[in-house]
Amino acid sequence: MRLTASIGQRLTLLLAGVAALLSLLSWGMVSSLATEAAARTQDNVLAASTTTIAETLRSEQGEIRLELPYAAFAMLGAISEDRVFYRVTAGGRELTGYADLPPPSPGPVGQIVFDTGQFSGEAVRMASVTRLVGAGADPVAVTVTVAQTRNGVQSVASDLSWLAGVLAIAFFFVAVGLSAVAARMSLRPLNQIADSVSRRGPADLRPLSRPAPADLAPLLSALNRLMDRLRLSVRRSEDFIAEAAHRVRTPLATVRTQAEIALRGGGTPAEKEQLRRIIRAVDESARSAGQLLDYATVAYRVEDLARDALDLSELARRSVESVTPTAAMRDIQFTLDLQSAPVRGDAVLLDNAIRNVLDNAIKYSPEDTVIAIGVRQRNGDAILSVRDEGPGFGDDPPDALTERFRRGANTGGIVGSGLGLTIAAEVLRAHGGRLDLRNREDRSGTCVLLVLPLA
């Protein structure tokens, strides 16, 4: 599988890019607004100062009189430590102030005009107002200009811009953090579906029916269609196996009967020996075919598992009864220690599983030994244990023995298909339980545990 960048990473990166852009934008906006606000504050104070001065203009005996109010400059000193200049002209004649202050752009009488200029080596902001003052015959246009350097505005603007920059960076990091969380959250349904698919047993091919976001519906239905096809194909191959096993079994029975008849009919010892070999081979084949059928049955029934209330000890007792004759042929005894253990499940399947384990135990036990069967409850599980005195599983990892057609390394000479434990394990897994295989601690045989959840 070739991995490209994860959706979560891509989403986070994309959102981080958006956040960076927004941070930059907000920084720029706040900075320009701060500059604008600081400049307006200065304009307002300059306007107030200019107006305050203009309001003291009066004429006395034909002379223009002006009294600079203390407040006019005090208010400029209150907003910033900026240099202050002023100029008052009356009809083109200098009245007072800094005569070389640049003249304001002409504006309508009574209206404040703002200007930016250069004075005394610094940029200044100027506010001017022209008032008509009645002096003698004609009113004289008196212009008051107040100017202030712009350091305060610049320092306020740069302070705020710096602050906005810090905030924008903080905003960016918070946004990236949140983006990562958001990406993870929006990918959660996908991960949950992936989880629920990977949690399933290997044979569980039911369609996924969990609720999922609309965006994932195509993926989900494609997955379900795939699983449906897979299930059909598995079913078909199991059907084929069952059919094949069935077809093989009947002729085998005929061959066996004929061979037995021939054996009874006499012949040379060599011929009899050959016939016995034929019968043993047929038995082995029949048994394999039977197990294949069993396996197909299990696969079929597991798909639509019954959940009847059962008692594991009862099931064990019945299974033991059914195999007692086989065991008796080899002088093998059973000891039972059965406690009641309620479980839910399919009686036929469970019986099949138990029987397969018991068959195995009988098959590998030496003659004249004991097989101990126990049922008990432990930690919410019902446990059926089968202990024999056979040769054990050898050194193979016990779990490998539940693979199909896999047989232990030390089964030398004993007939087997390798399907018995597979069937048992499959049945238990379908019931939410498991099959534990282990050698007895003292190596005096094997111990097989069938573990099922208690009802």
Add this chain to the structure above:
Amino acid sequence: MRLVGLALGLMLALAAPLLAQEIEDHRVFPGTGPQLLRVLSTTDLSVFEPYIRQFQRQNPEIGVDYTVMSSATLHRAVREGAQADLVMSSAMDLQFQLVNDGFAGRYTSDAVLALPDWARWRDLIFAFTTEPAVVVINSARFAGLPLPATRQELITLLREHPERFMGAIGTYDVRDSGLGYLFATQEDRSTDAFWRLNEVLGRLEPKLYCCSAQMIEDVADGRLALAYNVLGSYAAEELARGSDGRVQILRMQDFANAMLRTVFMLKGAENRAAAGAMIDMLAGLALRDAPGDWPLPPLGLSDAEQATGLAPIRLGPALLTYLDPLNRRAFLAEWGNALEQGEVAR
């Protein structure tokens, strides 16, 4: 050395037009090195000498060229391009105007940053003392009279005893004295009693002075019964010199001005490092906790002074208001009218 000599010659040449009659005092305190710190100041040499001595203890290699002149002369000299490194004056309005008009050079150091906000304006001008205006009286000539605590009480007292105070009141001639003008305009702004007091003073044929020192001397000698708006620091100095209780300092409880003595570096200062060192030393002394043995007070006001609502005049563009020629003319006219009802003795 040749360069320094050249600079010295240049400086003397430029300062020459002032030297004639306007320079009140001038002395060079040579250092061990060729460096020379040129200071233009309104502070009397006798008052400032300890500071120069202290400076040279810290920087023995730097010589100090100290020139004393009136605040108005100093202001004019700077405007006309006098060559110096430091400008120091008690007329904070004139000082501020020079700074506002771009004559000051920037200076920043930890020492000046330690000053409170109100004691500096940008990185240009720095205050290093807070000196209140006080009333100084001659104890003998006040014998039997209650001591006034407010301007109103002072007005009543003067009205009721014209014979005792006729010709025995001293105050600044605000036409000549920058500091007198500053105190008068600030009082005009702050209390309505100012003009009533001036009216009363005018009827008593006051004597007008250019400087605090002379006024205090005359009070001590008994030529004056009372001097109004004297620089408290000079008065305290006089007291300390042992006037045997002949002189008393009164603080007006209704309102009192406090002036900030300020220093700034000239824009074209040649010896910036030495000027900076001097500013740092003054700023350090400005923040000292105990008054110590210095002729000038620190920046901080004593608790008693704060209790009387004493407030330093703010360093800021508002100081430009009364320097406006129109405003000045109007104020002086009004002041003249109030004071010159009788014959003003000069």
